[in-house]
Amino acid sequence: MKCVRCGSEMKEVDRCCLKCGAINYKHPLNEKFAKEYALQSEIIKANPKLLKGNVKILYLLIFLLLTGIIIFLTIKFIG
Ligand SMILES: [Zn+2]
Numbered sequence: 449m450k451c452v453r454c455g456s457e458m459k460e461v462d463r464c465c466l467k468c469g470a471i472n473y474k475h476p477l478n479e480k481f482a483k484e485y486a487l488q489s490e491i492i493k494a495n496p497k498l499l500k501g502n503v504k505i506l507y508l509l510i511f512l513l514l515t516g517i518i519i520f521l522t523i524k525f526i527g
Pocket residue numbers: 451452453454455456465466467468469470
């Protein structure tokens with residue numbers, strides 16, 4: 449088989465390319481890692497809204513923080 453990164457010949461029993469260090473995902477010991485990595489990318493690809501949702505939560509937290517500061521300052525000045 450050939451290395452996916454540098455194209456040099458490598459054995460299927462090697463966990464990674466001896467020339468460039470690219471991971472051999474066909475190796476049984478690397479399969480689990482490959483699956484987990486692929487799963488994560490697929491989840492993000494399938495649900496780009498997940499990332500946007502996180503940004504919305506961040507904005508909400510900033511908004512709540514600012515509101516809290518305004519309320520705190522108002523109470524301090526009035527009281
Ligand atoms: Zn290589």
